[in-house]
Amino acid sequence: MPSDDGTPAEFHARISTHILDTISGEPARDVYVRLERRDSEGWGTIAEGRTDDDGRLRYRVPLHDWQAGGYRLSFYVEPYLGADCFFPEITVAFHVRDPERHYHVPLLLSRYGYTTYRGS
Numbered sequence: 001m002p003s004d005d006g007t008p009a010e011f012h013a014r015i016s017t018h019i020l021d022t023i024s025g026e027p028a029r030d031v032y033v034r035l036e037r038r039d040s041e042g043w044g045t046i047a048e049g050r051t052d053d054d055g056r057l058r059y060r061v062p063l064h065d066w067q068a069g070g071y072r073l074s075f076y077v078e079p080y081l082g083a084d085c086f087f088p089e090i091t092v093a094f095h096v097r098d099p100e101r102h103y104h105v106p107l108l109l110s111r112y113g114y115t116t117y118r119g120s
Helices: none
Strands: 015-021 032-039 042-050 056-058 069-076 089-096 107-110 113-116
Touching: 015 032, 015 069, 089 107
Parallel strands: 015 107
Antiparallel strands: 015 056, 032 042, 032 069, 069 089, 107 113
C-alpha cells in the first residue's frame, strides 16, 4: 500500500510519536520533534517535523536511513508549554533492534513532568 506521498510503504521506516497534554487532556499540536540516529561520528538528524492537530507525527524515513541501532527523539516543548515550563526540551533515546517492526514512542506531557513508553 502506498504512503501519503505515493511512495511504496516498503521504502519508509515505521516510526511515530504522539504527544498528549495531560493537564488539558488535549493533543499537543504543532510541537517540533527531531529524529536522530547515532553512528560512529555521533548523532545525525534523519527526520524532523511538527505534530498534527491530533498531536501525532509519522516520520517518512527512507529504509537506507532506518536500521538497527541507537535513535533519539527530541521534543522542543517550550513554545507549546510557555517560557516558564521546567523542561523546555525532552530527549528520549531508544534502540531499534528490528527495523521491520513499527516503533511508536508517545509522550505524556505537563509543564513540570513527562512520561514516555514503548507504544504499539
